[in-house]
Amino acid sequence: MNPSYSRRKFMAVGTSVFGLSLLLSRCRSKSSSDAKESATAIDPCTDFSGVSETDLKTRKKLGYVDQSPRPESKCGNCNLWLPPKAGKACGGCMLFKGPVHTTGYCTYWAPQSN
Amino acid sequence: MKWFGLLLVTGLCLSCSHYKDALSPDDALNSFTLADEQLGVSIFAAEPQVLDPVEMAFDEEGNAFVVEMPDYPTKPENGQWNGTIRMLTDTNGDGRMDSSLVFADNLSEATSILPWQGGLLVTAAPSIWFLKDTTGDHRADIREVLFTGFFADNSEAQITNLRYSIDNWIYASNTGREGEIRFMRNPKAPAVSVKGGDFRFRLDRGQFEIESSNGQFGLAIDNWGNRFFTENSLHIQQAPIPARYLYRHKHLPAVEATVNISDHAPIMVQETPAPYWRAERTKRRNQQFAEANLDRKEYADDHFTGASGGTFYGGDGLPKEYYGSVFTGDVAGNLVHRDVLTTSPTSPAFVASRGSQEKEHEFLASTDPWFRPVNFTVGPDGCLYVIDMYRQHIETPTAIPDDLKEEMDFTNGRTQGRIYRIAPKTHNAATVRPKLRSKSSAELIPLLAHPNQWWRLQAHRLLLEKQDKSTIPALRTMAAKHPDSQARLHAFFVLEGLDALDASLIVQGMQDIQPEIRAYGAMQAERFSACLPQLIDKASDSSARVVFQTSLSLGQFSSPTVVPALARILEKYGRDRWFRTAILSSESGSSVALAKQLVQNGVIFKTETPYADAFLHDLAFVIGSRKRGNETAELLALFDKQPHWKAIASKGVAEGQTRTV
Numbered sequence: 001m002n003p004s005y006s007r008r009k010f011m012a013v014g015t016s017v018f019g020l021s022l023l024l025s026r027c028r029s030k031s032s033s034d035a036k037e038s039a040t041a042i043d044p045c046t047d048f049s050g051v052s053e054t055d056l057k058t059r060k061k062l063g064y065v066d067q068s069p070r071p072e073s074k075c076g077n078c079n080l081w082l083p084p085k086a087g088k089a090c091g092g093c094m095l096f097k098g099p100v101h102t103t104g105y106c107t108y109w110a111p112q113s114n
Numbered sequence: 115m116k117w118f119g120l121l122l123v124t125g126l127c128l129s130c131s132h133y134k135d136a137l138s139p140d141d142a143l144n145s146f147t148l149a150d151e152q153l154g155v156s157i158f159a160a161e162p163q164v165l166d167p168v169e170m171a172f173d174e175e176g177n178a179f180v181v182e183m184p185d186y187p188t189k190p191e192n193g194q195w196n197g198t199i200r201m202l203t204d205t206n207g208d209g210r211m212d213s214s215l216v217f218a219d220n221l222s223e224a225t226s227i228l229p230w231q232g233g234l235l236v237t238a239a240p241s242i243w244f245l246k247d248t249t250g251d252h253r254a255d256i257r258e259v260l261f262t263g264f265f266a267d268n269s270e271a272q273i274t275n276l277r278y279s280i281d282n283w284i285y286a287s288n289t290g291r292e293g294e295i296r297f298m299r300n301p302k303a304p305a306v307s308v309k310g311g312d313f314r315f316r317l318d319r320g321q322f323e324i325e326s327s328n329g330q331f332g333l334a335i336d337n338w339g340n341r342f343f344t345e346n347s348l349h350i351q352q353a354p355i356p357a358r359y360l361y362r363h364k365h366l367p368a369v370e371a372t373v374n375i376s377d378h379a380p381i382m383v384q385e386t387p388a389p390y391w392r393a394e395r396t397k398r399r400n401q402q403f404a405e406a407n408l409d410r411k412e413y414a415d416d417h418f419t420g421a422s423g424g425t426f427y428g429g430d431g432l433p434k435e436y437y438g439s440v441f442t443g444d445v446a447g448n449l450v451h452r453d454v455l456t457t458s459p460t461s462p463a464f465v466a467s468r469g470s471q472e473k474e475h476e477f478l479a480s481t482d483p484w485f486r487p488v489n490f491t492v493g494p495d496g497c498l499y500v501i502d503m504y505r506q507h508i509e510t511p512t513a514i515p516d517d518l519k520e521e522m523d524f525t526n527g528r529t530q531g532r533i534y535r536i537a538p539k540t541h542n543a544a545t546v547r548p549k550l551r552s553k554s555s556a557e558l559i560p561l562l563a564h565p566n567q568w569w570r571l572q573a574h575r576l577l578l579e580k581q582d583k584s585t586i587p588a589l590r591t592m593a594a595k596h597p598d599s600q601a602r603l604h605a606f607f608v609l610e611g612l613d614a615l616d617a618s619l620i621v622q623g624m625q626d627i628q629p630e631i632r633a634y635g636a637m638q639a640e641r642f643s644a645c646l647p648q649l650i651d652k653a654s655d656s657s658a659r660v661v662f663q664t665s666l667s668l669g670q671f672s673s674p675t676v677v678p679a680l681a682r683i684l685e686k687y688g689r690d691r692w693f694r695t696a697i698l699s700s701e702s703g704s705s706v707a708l709a710k711q712l713v714q715n716g717v718i719f720k721t722e723t724p725y726a727d728a729f730l731h732d733l734a735f736v737i738g739s740r741k742r743g744n745e746t747a748e749l750l751a752l753f754d755k756q757p758h759w760k761a762i763a764s765k766g767v768a769e770g771q772t773r774t775v
Contacts, residue, residue, distance in 0.1 A: 058512040063268050063291060069310035070290045070328055071368040079412060080399075094399055095513055107271035107289060108513060110347045113380075113417070114409045 044099060045090040051098040058096040059106075068105030076102035079110045131521060132390035133506055136484050139532055142504075145482035147385065149472050152433060154539040157532065158499060159202050159211035165531045167501045170491050173229035174550040174572045178202040178493075179217060181224050181236075183503070184528045186269055187511055189223065197221030197238065199245070201252055209535070209543025218245050218254040223269045225331070228276035228284065229572075230317075231579055232551070237286060239272035240264045240293070242315075259298050261315065261322060263305065265291035270510060273313065275333035275343075278571055280603060281634070282578065282611045286313045287329030287343060297322055311357055311371070312343075318578065318611065326360050326371040327353035331488065332424035334440045336455070337567055337600050338630040340464065342424060342440055348374050349421035349442050350453050354462040354692045359666045359699050364775040365739035366704075367732055369695055375466045376453070380418045384447040385479040388414035389507070391518040392446070398515070420446035420508065423489035423501065428567025431496025431537055440466065441477065441498060443487030445508050450478040450487050450500065461690040462662040478536070484527065495537075495546040496566045502532040548572070555582040562592065562608070563601035574604050578611040586614045593619060599628035606634065617642045624648050629657035636663045640670040653679040658687065665693060669700020676702050681711040685718055689725045694732065704736040706748045713752050722758055730759060731766040738770025746771075 048056065068074035075081050075093065081100070082092040090099035095108060137145065139160040146155050159167075159180070169181040182198040190196070199218045202211035217234070218224075224238040233246025233256065241262040245254035264273040265288070275287040294305040295313065300320050308324045315322035329351075332344025343351050353372045360371060388396070396414035403410045413419075424442040440453045453466035469477070478487075478500075486508050489501040505527035511519060535543065550558070550572055558580075561573035577585060585608075592605035606623055609615050615638060623635025624645075636652050639645035649671075652664040665683045668676040680703050687693040697703035709730075712718055718726045737745050746767050753760040 061268060061512050062510070063265065063271065065292070069292055070371075071310075072370040072372065073290075073328075079410060082402075082406060083408070094402060107268045107291075108510065110419070112410055113413070114411050 044088060045101065046099070048098055051096075055096040055098055059098065062095060062106040062108050064093075064096075064100070064104060064106040066101045066104050068103055070105065073105060073109045074102065075100050075104040075106075075109075077112055078108075079112045080108065081112075133522070134483055136504070136506070136527065136530060137482050142480075142482050142485065142532065143534075145480045145485065146478055147475075147480075148478050148536075149469075149475055150433075150477075152538055153536055154541075155478070155500075156535050156537070156543060157210055158535040159214075159531075159533040161504075161530045161532075163202055163211050163214040164200060164533060165198075166503055166505075166528060167488075167531045167533055168503060169226050169489050170499060170501055170533060171227050171229055171234075172491070172493050172568065173234075174548065174576060176494055176545070176547040176549065178211065179227055179229070179234060180214075180501075180533070181227050182531070183223065183225060183269070185223065186503075186505075187509070187524055189269065195220050195222040197224040199224065199227060199234065199236065199254075204545045207544055209545055211533075215252045217247065217252060218257070223266070223272065225269075225272065225274040226276045226286070228278055230575075235260070235276055235284070237273045237276055239266035239269075242273065242276075242286065260317070261295050261297055261313075263295040264288060264293045264308070264313075268510070271330055274331055275329060277333050277335050277341075278575060279335050279341075280337070280339045280571070280574070280607055282318070282607055283314045283316055285325060285333060285335065285341060286315075287327070287331070287333050288312045289330050289345070290328030295322065324357045324361075325353075326355060326357035327351070328372060331422045332442060334424045334426035336426050336438065337428055338603070339634075342375070342426070342455075342464070342466075344421050344424035344442055346421055347380060347418050348376075349380070349418045349444070349451060350374070350376050350424060350440060350466045352463055354662075355666065355696055355699065359669065359696065362669065362699050363701060363704070363736075363740075365736040365770065365773070366695070366698060367735050367769075373463050373692075375464050377465050377467050381416055382418055382444050382447045382449055382451060383475045383479065384416050384444075384449060385481045386415075386448045386483045389483060391507075391514055391522060392509075394518055395515060415447070418444055418447070418451075420444050421451075423487065425490035425492070425498075426567075427492060427498060429492040429496035429498065430565040431493075431541065432498060433538065435469070436498075439469070441490050443489070443500070445486040445488055445503070448480045448483055448485040448487075449476045450490075452477040457659065459658055460687060462659060462692050463690075484530075492566070492568055493535075493546070494548050494566070494568050494572075495541075496568075497535050497537040497541065500534040500536060502534060503527070504530040504532050550576055555580055555585045556588070559585060559588055559592065559605075562604040563596060563598045570600065570604055574608055577608050581612065583612060583614070586612060589614070590619065594622060599626070599631060602626065602628070603631050603634065606631065610638070615641075617644050620645055621648050624652060629655075629659050632657065632660045633663040636660060636667045640667050643671070646671055646673060646675070650675060650679045653683050661687060662693060662696060665696040665703070666699070669697070669703050672701065674707065677705070677707050677711050680708055681715055684712065684729065685715065688718060688729055689723075691728070694725070694729050698729075698732055698736060704733055706737065706745050706752075709733060709749055709752055719756070719759055727762050730762050734763040734766025735770035735773070738767035739773045739775060741771065 080094040084091040093100045166182045166184045167180045168183045184196045200214045203213045226237040228235040236243040241259045244258045246256040271289040277285045292309040296305045311324040312327045314325045329343030330345040334342040393414045396412045399412045422443045427439045486503040488503045491499045558573040589605045620638045639649040
C-alpha cells in the first residue's frame with residue numbers, strides 16, 4: 001500500500017466511509033448480531049469519519065504516510081506515537097486525530113526519549 | 115521564566131505577551147557568548163540588506179548570494195511567492211554589506227543555492243533550478259527547471275542543501291521523502307525514485323540517482339567527501355554506504371542506512387528559557403504520556419530539537435583547532451554547537467565529540483530568543499558565517515495547539531535577518547574578492563592546494579567547467595607528486611571530470627600514502643577489470659577506510675577471485691555492521707561460494723559470536739529471498755554437523771523465503 005494523503009483522497013475515503021456508515025445505519029436490522037457485523041464492517045485503520053478537516057490538513061502538511069520510507073524511523077518509535085489500544089490495529093499521534101499505522105511516518109518524527 | 119509563573123500566580127501580570135521583542139543587530143551582538151575568547155562576532159549583513167536568510171554562498175568572484183525565505187512557515191496558495199535570492203555588496207570595502215540586488219524573486223520556498231557555470235543552482239521544491247543572469251544586470255533572466263518531482267508539502271523537509279563535493283557530484287538532502295524525479299534536460303531518462311534517501315547528480319554527464327542518507331537541513335561534506343547531515347533532534351548523522359552499493363540487489367534484510375555518530379548525550383547548553391508555547395505544549399504532552407502509562411518524556415529545552423545547518427569547517431581563518439569541525443545550529447536553543455570528528459580504526463562510521471573546551475557550554479550561545487542560526491557557510495576569507503533567520507517563532511504551526519497559537523504571530527521577523535562573521539578578534543574584516551572566473555587554467559591549478567577548502571572547490575569546479583585538456587599533464591604531475599594530499603585528490607578528480615583517468619592513475623591512487631586517496635583509487639578501480647588484482651590487494655590494506663571501500667568495490671566484480679578477499683575482510687572487520695552490510699550488498703558477498711570459503715577458512719564459524727550469528731542469518735536471508743536453484747540446500751548442507759549454525763541459517767532462509775521483493 002502506498003497511499004498519498006491528498007486532501008482529495010481523504011475526502012474520498014471520508015465520504016465513502018461516511019456513505020457506508022449511512023447505508024449501514026439505514027439498513028440496520030434489529031438483531032444484535034447484525035449490529036455487531038455493521039460495527040466491524042469499518043476498518044478502524046481507514047476510518048476518518050470522525051476526523052476534522054483541520055486534522056486531515058495537518059496530516060498532509062506533515063507528510064504523513066502509512067509506510068515509512070525509512071526503516072529506522074517510523075511512527076512506532078516516534079516520541080509522539082500513541083500506541084494502539086487493546087485489540088486495535090492502529091495507534092494515534094499527538095499532532096493530529098485519526099488512525100496512525102505503526103509503520104507510518106511524517107516529517108515531525110522524533111526519537112523516543114525517557 | 116520562573117518569575118513569570120510567579121507573576122501569573124500572584125495576578126500581577128499586566129503584560130499580554132509571553133514573548134520578548136526583537137533586538138537591533140548591534141544589541142543582538144551583545145547577546146552572544148563565545149566559548150573561545152580569541153574569537154569575535156561581527157555583523158556581515160543585516161536588515162534591510164537581508165531578510166529571513168536561510169543560506170548564503172560565495173560565488174567564484176566572491177559575490178555573496180543569500181536565499182531568503184519570508185513565506186516561512188506558510189505557503190502562499192495564490193502563487194504570490196516571496197522567496198528571493200539577493201546578491202549582497204560591500205560598496206566601501208569595510209567588510210559589512212551595505213547594498214543588495216535582487217537576483218531572483220517570486221520563488222516558492224527556495225532554500226539552497228550553489229554557484230554553477232556563472233549562475234546558481236537553486237532548490238525550490240518540487241524542483242531544482244538553474245538561474246543565470248546573461249545581460250549583466252545581476253538579475254536572473256534564465257530560469258530553467260533541471261529536476262522536478264520532489265516532495266513539496268512541508269517547507270522544513272524538502273529538497274535542499276546543494277553541495278558540490280570533491281568527487282564531482284552535487285549532493286542534496288531530501289529527508290527521505292517520496293518522489294519520482296525527472297531530469298528535464300533529458301525527458302527520456304527514466305524517473306528516479308528518491309523514497310527513503312537523498313539525491314545526487316552530475317550535470318556534466320546527465321547522471322542523477324538516490325543517495326543513502328536522509329538529511330533535513332544541513333549537509334557537511336569534509337575534505338575527503340565524507341557526508342554528515344542534520345535532522346532536528348539528531349544533530350549529526352552519517353550514511354556510510356552509498357546507495358549505489360546498498361541497492362545493488364533487492365534481497366538484503368531491512369537495512370538502517372544511517373547512523374547517529376554523536377558520542378555525547380543530545381543535550382545542548384542553552385542560555386534562553388523555553389518559550390511559553392513550547393513549555394506549555396511539553397507539559398501537556400508529558401501529561402498525555404503519563405495518562406497513557408508510557409515511559410516517555412519530552413523536554414522543552416536543553417535537548418536538541420531544532421538542529422539545523424550542519425556545516426564542515428575547512429577554512430583557514432579560525433585557529434587550527436577548529437579546522438575539520440562541524441558547526442550546527444539549534445534554532446530552538448538559540449545556539450551554535452561544534453562537533454570534532456574522529457575516524458575509527460575498525461569502522462567507516464565517524465565519531466562526533468564535543469570540543470575539549472566545550473564540554474560544559476556551546477561554541478556560541480545567545481540570550482536572545484530570536485536568534486535562529488539556521489545555517490552556516492565558510493567564505494573565501496576563511497571565516498565562519500552564521501546565517502540567522504531572526505524570527506520570534508520558528509516551528510511548524512500545525513504542531514502547536516490552537517489555544518497557544520492565539521498570541522503567536524509567525525510573521526514576526528519577516529522584516530529582519532542577520533548574517534554574522536566569526537573570526538579571530540585580530541581579523542581584518544575587509545571583503546575578499548577572489549575574481550576566479552577570469553583566471554586561466556594554469557592559474558587555477560595551484561589553487562587546488564589552497565589551505566581553504568572554499569578555494570580548492572571553486573578552482574576544481576572552474577577547471578571542469580573549462581574542460582581544458584591541456585591541463586592534463588600538469589594535473590597528472592600534481593596527482594602523483596604534490597606534497598599536499600588534498601591537492602593530489604583534487605587533481606585526481608579533476609582528471610576524472612576531464613575523462614582522463616586511466617588504469618595507471620588509478621593504480622597509483624591505490625598506492626598513495628593517504629588512505630582516503632587509496633580508497634578513491636579502489637572506488638575508481640571498478641571501471642577497469644585490469645585493476646582487479648591491485649584491488650584485491652587492498653583487502654589487506656592497513657586502513658579500515660580503504661578496506662571498507664574495497665569491500666564495496668570488489669562486489670562490482672563477478673570474478674570468483676573476489677570471494678576469498680571478501681572472506682578475509684569479513685574475518686577481520688565483521689564485528690562492524692557496516693562491513694557486514696557492505697559485503698552482503700553484492701552478489702559475491704551474499705553467495706554460497708562465500709559461505710563455503712568462510713567454512714573452509716574456519717575463522718568466523720570457529721566460535722559462536724553475535725557478529726557471526728548476524729552475518730550468517732543475513733546471508734541465509736538473502737539466499738532464501740533469492741530462491742535461486744539449489745542455493746538454499748547447498749547453504750544448509752554446509753552446516754549439517756553444526757547445529758548452532760544450521761539453526762541460524764535455517765531461520766534466515768525461512769525469513770528470506772517469505773520476503774516479497
